[in-house]
Amino acid sequence: MRIPRLPKSLKSLLYLMGINHLYQLFHNTPLARKWFMPGKRVDVGGYKIHYHMTGPVQSTETPTVILEAGMGGSTPYWTAVAPIVAKFAPVVSYDRAGYGWSDNRTEVCSIECLVEELHTLLKEANIQPPYILVGHSFGGVVNRLFTQKYPDEVAGVILVDSATLWKGKKGFEKHNRKARVRNTLLKMGFPLWIAQLNLLHPMMLKPLKDIPWRTKLALFNMFFLRKSARTYLTELSIVADCVEAAEQESSLGEKPLIVIRHGKEVSDTAPEMLKETEKMMIEAQERLMKLSSNSRMMVAKKSGHQVIMDQPEVVVQAIREMQKFLLEGWTPPKPAKKAADSENTAVQTS
Known part of the structure; x- marks a missing residue:
């Protein structure tokens, strides 16, 4: 009996599935960690978290910069930021449990869990305060709660297009329900490819030629791991509760705060709903400045x-x-220039 030949497209798919399966097995081996993992791993209570610290020796005069990625993000996301910051300050990036080179958690995730995970990591890795916390998107929520719980350890906070209740509570509840449906489908055996494609999106925004080869491997490592995709969906399902918890504990007092918001505007031909959504998002970012009586805003116009x-x-x-402020205080903002500087970053004080 002659076995029918498989179509090339199906063959290619089977090859990819096989390679992906082998990669999952290889990822957490000592060999993979030795050659491809930047930084170290530390036990935070039954599971290990990966972190990467670079830059000068820690000191009270130069607070350590802690980089907190958004949902789906981990150490490689900071590849264009961390090396430059390391030239003038100690800087730490890390993978939350379930991402990249970190183990899965041994308990159900919550915002308190995320805050304690970071605090335990810093303690066990002997990374001494004070800290400058830099949080992008969902990472900004983690940083807000961390600052509220451990105010004496935080010198300043930088929120980079941080998650807020810009949709209103009903909008977030709808978002939360969708994420829980995805998780249910996942438990029933629904493929992870959609979540993994979501993780791939940021990589498309930065040309691969601009990224060091070791970081390229780390990026692929993060994007194609099933555990990272699962963790991404889990965080999607709790984001509403996390943001609401941060809003309830809203004040940072006089803690120095810089809010960075995106500045690329939607097209004039975009649907009105999209324009209205963008307007609400900008207003929400501006409200974040009220978290502290000592705040500033920067707009990344591109x-x-x-x-x-x-x-x-x-x-x-x-x-x-932020580092300069901690030594000297805020300097007055420069007057806005016309045409020539219209594409540059705008800085405002509260």
Whole structure:
């Protein structure tokens, strides 16, 4: 009996599935960690978290910069920020449990879990305060709660297009329900490809030729791991509760705060609903400045939501300004220039 030949497209799919399966098995082996993992792993209570620390020796005069990625993000997301910051300050990026080189959690995730995970990591890795917390998107929510719980350990906070209740509570509840449906489908055996494609999106925003080869491997490592996709969906299902918890504990007192928001506007031909949504998002970012009586705003005019990849220099500038403020205080903003500087970053004080 002659076995029918498989179509080329099906063959290719089977090859990819096989390679992907082998990669899942290889990922957490000692060999993979030895050659491809930047940084170290530390036990935070039954599971290990990966972190990467670079830059000068820690000191009270130069607070350590802690980089907190958004949903789906981890250490490689900061590839255009961390190396530059390391030239003038100690800087730490890390993978939340379930992402990249970190193990899965041993308990159900919550915002309190995320805050304690970071705090335990810093303690066990002997990364001493004070800290400058830099949080992108969902990472900004984690940083807000961390600052509220451990105010004496935080010197300043930088929120990069941070998640807020811009949709209103009903909007977030709808978003939360969708995420829970996805999780249910996942438990029933629904493929992870959709979640993995969501994780791939930020990589498309930065040309691969601009990324060091080791970081390219780390990026692929993160995007194609099933555990990272599962963690991404899990965080999607709790984002509403996390943001609402942060809103309930809203004040940072006099803690120095810089809010960075994206500045790329929607097209004039975009649907009115999209324009209205964008307007609400901008207003929500401006409200974040009220978290502190000592706040400032920066606008990344060429960026969409992925500011850390679209305009990483804006994030670096904010870290420099925060560091300078902690030594000297805020300097008056420069007068806005016309035409020639219209594309540059705008800085405002509260």
